[in-house]
Amino acid sequence: MTKIRIAIQKAGRLNQDSLSILKDCGISIDNGKDQLKASARNFPLEVFYLRNGDIPQYLKDGVVDIAIIGENVLIEKGAGIEVAEKLGFSRCKVSLAVPKGVKYEGLAYFEGKRIATSYPHTVQTFLREKGVNADVHIINGSVEIAPNIGLADGICDIVSSGSTLFKNNLKEVEVMLKSEAVLAVSPKISRQRREILEKMQFRIQSVLRARKSKYVLLNAPNDRLDAIVSLLPGMRSPTVLPLADKGWSSVHTVIDQDTFWEVIDELKQAGAEGILVCPIEKMVL
CATH class of the missing domain: 3.30.70.120 (Alpha-Beta Plaits)
Structure with missing residues (x-):
C-alpha cells in the first residue's frame, strides 16, 4: 500500500506541536523512544524524525513527500519548495540584534559591520534589498555569545520571547521576517501521494478552523x-x-x-x- 512520508523535527517544541496536530487529525502513530522512523496505525503515513536543518534537502531529493517545518528554515534552505498549509503554531521572528549599549538609529549601523548568524542567506538577501553591506559570519549554535566575545557587532537569530537576547545583554532592533510552522511539499511528490496529502489537508484544515x-x-x-x-x-x-x-x-x-x-x-x-x-x-x- 502506498504511504505518504512526512518529516518532522526529531526533538523540541516543533516536534511536540507536530505530533499534536497529527493526533488531532485522528492519526495514531506507533512511536517508540529514540525511533527515527514510525508508521501510523490508521492512516497511510510514515513519519521520519529528522534534524530541522536537514529537512529541506530531504524534500528537494524526494526522500520525504511532506514535512512540518518552520517557515524560517524553508526561507533559508528551501527555495522552490511548496507550502501547502500554514499551521499557526511555533510562531517566531527572525531578527537582527545588537548589544544593549549600542545607540541604534537604523540599518545603516550594520554597514561594514560583522553579523553572526546561522541564517546567512536570509541576512544577505535582506541587507542586499536594503542596500547595506555587512560581513556575515556563519555560526551553527548559540550565536548570542558572538558580540560578547568580540566576534561580531550584531547577530541575526530566531526570537520568540526575547529572554535569550536579554540574558546575553542584547536588544532586538530589526524584524526581518515572521515565521510559523508550515506543511511543506516535495517537488517530487507522486500523484498517488498527492491524493493522500489532499485527504490529510482536509483533516488539518478542520482542526485549524476549530482551534481558531x-x-x-x-x-x-x-x-x-x-x-x-x-x-x-x-x-x-x-x-x-x-x-x-x-x-x-x-x-x-x-x-x-x-x-x-x-x-x-x-x-x-x-x-x-x-x-x-x-x-x-x-x-x-
Missing part, C-alpha cells in the same frame, strides 16, 4: 433577538430555538477566537444572558 473558533450558546429575549443575531459572525447564520420560558430563545453560533471578547461584550450590552462558551474539536465545512 469557539462555540457559543446564549439566551436572548425575543424582543431583542434581531439586534443580538446581527452581532453574530457565524459560519452562515446562527441557530435559533425557542425556550420553554415564553418570550425567550436559545441562540447557537460560532465566534472567531480573535474577536471573541469584543463580540461577547456587545452581546451582553444587547441583552444576551446565560452565555455558554465551548471549545470545538473539529470544524468540517
Whole structure:
C-alpha cells in the first residue's frame, strides 16, 4: 500500500506541536523512544524524525513527500519548495540584534559591520534589498555569545520571547521576517501521494478552523433577538430555538477566537444572558 512520508523535527517544541496536530487529525502513530522512523496505525503515513536543518534537502531529493517545518528554515534552505498549509503554531521572528549599549538609529549601523548568524542567506538577501553591506559570519549554535566575545557587532537569530537576547545583554532592533510552522511539499511528490496529502489537508484544515473558533450558546429575549443575531459572525447564520420560558430563545453560533471578547461584550450590552462558551474539536465545512 502506498504511504505518504512526512518529516518532522526529531526533538523540541516543533516536534511536540507536530505530533499534536497529527493526533488531532485522528492519526495514531506507533512511536517508540529514540525511533527515527514510525508508521501510523490508521492512516497511510510514515513519519521520519529528522534534524530541522536537514529537512529541506530531504524534500528537494524526494526522500520525504511532506514535512512540518518552520517557515524560517524553508526561507533559508528551501527555495522552490511548496507550502501547502500554514499551521499557526511555533510562531517566531527572525531578527537582527545588537548589544544593549549600542545607540541604534537604523540599518545603516550594520554597514561594514560583522553579523553572526546561522541564517546567512536570509541576512544577505535582506541587507542586499536594503542596500547595506555587512560581513556575515556563519555560526551553527548559540550565536548570542558572538558580540560578547568580540566576534561580531550584531547577530541575526530566531526570537520568540526575547529572554535569550536579554540574558546575553542584547536588544532586538530589526524584524526581518515572521515565521510559523508550515506543511511543506516535495517537488517530487507522486500523484498517488498527492491524493493522500489532499485527504490529510482536509483533516488539518478542520482542526485549524476549530482551534481558531469557539462555540457559543446564549439566551436572548425575543424582543431583542434581531439586534443580538446581527452581532453574530457565524459560519452562515446562527441557530435559533425557542425556550420553554415564553418570550425567550436559545441562540447557537460560532465566534472567531480573535474577536471573541469584543463580540461577547456587545452581546451582553444587547441583552444576551446565560452565555455558554465551548471549545470545538473539529470544524468540517
